[in-house]
Amino acid sequence: xxxxxxxxxxxxxxxxxxxxxxxxxxxxxxxxxxxxxxxxxxxxxxxxxxxxxxxxxxxxxxxxxxxxxxxxxxxxxxxxxxxxxxxxxxxxxxxxxxxxxxxxxxxxxxxxxxxxxxxxxxxxxxxxxxxxxxxxxxxxxxxxxxxxxxxxxxxxxxxxxxxxxxxxxxxxxxxxxxxxxxxxxxxxxxxxxxxxxxxxxxxxxxxxxxxxxxxxxxxxxxxxxxxxxxxxxxxxxxxxxxxxxxxxxxxxxxxxxxxxxxxxxxxxxxxxxxxxx
Numbered sequence: 086x087x088x089x090x091x092x093x094x095x096x097x098x099x100x101x102x103x104x105x106x107x108x109x110x111x112x113x114x115x116x117x118x119x120x121x122x123x124x125x126x127x128x129x130x131x132x133x134x135x136x137x138x139x140x141x142x143x144x145x146x147x148x149x150x151x152x153x154x155x156x157x158x159x160x161x162x163x164x165x166x167x168x169x170x171x172x173x174x175x176x177x178x179x180x181x182x183x184x185x186x187x188x189x190x191x192x193x194x195x196x197x198x199x200x201x202x203x204x205x206x207x208x209x210x211x212x213x214x215x216x217x218x219x220x221x222x223x224x225x226x227x228x229x230x231x232x233x234x235x236x237x238x239x240x241x242x243x244x245x246x247x248x249x250x251x252x253x254x255x256x257x258x259x260x261x262x263x264x265x266x267x268x269x270x271x272x273x274x275x276x277x278x279x280x281x282x283x284x285x286x287x288x289x290x291x292x293x294x295x296x297x298x299x300x301x302x303x304x305x306x307x308x309x310x311x312x313x314x315x316x317x318x319x320x321x322x323x324x325x326x327x328x329x330x331x332x333x334x335x336x337x338x339x340x341x342x343x344x345x346x347x348x349x350x351x352x353x354x355x356x357x358x359x360x361x362x
Contacts, residue, residue: 092141093278100148103277109160110237110274112149116142116164117236120171124182127174139171160238201305206350208309211262211342220306221264224341227302228268231294234287239274240295243267243327243335253322254338255315263342267323268295273332292336299339309344312337 090097092111100108120139126132146168149161156165170180190198225242233240245251245265254265270288280287296312303310314337323335353359 090144092145097148100145101152104273105152105154106239106271107274107277108145108149108152110239110277112142112145112164113160113236113238114278115145116167120167124167124170124180128180134174136175138175139168143168143172201301204350205301205304206348207311208342208344208346208348209258209311209340210344210346211309211340212345213262214343216264216308216342220308221266221341223306224299224302224308225266228266228295228299231291231298233291233294234280234284235278237274237278237280237287237291239271239288240291241269241271241333243269243323250326253319253326255319256313258311258313260340262345263340265338265340266299267335267338268292268299269323269329269333269335271330271332272334273330276332289336296337296339299341303339303341307343308341309346310339310341312339314338 092100092115095103095111100111103111119141123132123134123138127134127138142164146165150156154161156162166182170182173180221244225244228242229240231240243266245254245267248261251260251263251265254260254267270292272288275281275288300310300312315335320335323329324331324333
């Protein structure tokens with residue numbers, strides 16, 4: 086690669102020394118914005134394929150390999166599949182990207198999802214029965230798969246079972262008999278692509294989407310939950326206690342347990358009142 090190769094202003098040398106998480110974020114984002122976004126526009130939308138379609142992401146893959154990082158993680162495999170498809174398209178070949186055709190949910194499926202969404206409510210009182218690790222992992226995976234701006238992938242979690250560690254998190258409600266999931270973000274991944282300048286709102290949306298997915302999956306598994314937020318004091322305590330990097334910042338937390346209360350489900354205004362046009 087020549088000296089002129091740059092991504093988001095970073096030279097090859099800078100990319101070769103960049104923090105792994107930050108390089109991963111750049112790799113995700115460039116695969117998304119330079120290949121995925123245009124893939125079907127090129128195949129079916131009449132969009133003219135750029136001559137260098139997929140080349141930048143391909144060079145980032147070379148850098149990833151040269152640094153000795155694993156190709157096995159599913160997010161890296163996702164990048165590789167798109168890079169391979171783009172290469173084949175540049176060569177005039179079928180991209181060969183095997184994707185399961187989209188199938189609409191049945192009406193019964195939709196009704197189940199509606200029951201999940203409309204039935205979800207905050208629970209603040211829990212039974213003493215423990216929540217198994219395998220259920221927490223299912224819940225965390227749902228949070229990890231929430232929509233994420235530009236596919237950056239900066240969401241991280243802390244799972245707090247110890248009541249003393251849970252006290253690190255400031256809360257305006259009693260916290261007992263629960264597992265606490267803290268949603269964090271590695272802000273250096275945003276800073277690497279200067280998101281704080283161009284899309285500063287993304288980090289809050291990403292954390293909120295993760296918490297929402299966590300809440301819905303907990304409800305689907307029969308667990309109660311309550312989604313809460315906290316401020317800088319809690320962020321500082323967590324960072325110090327768990328020896329987190331200065332750029333690892335907590336955003337919200339969700340308490341999860343077996344429900345021991347029957348609260349009245351809150352209602353919303355009529356839909357027509359919320360539609361402004």
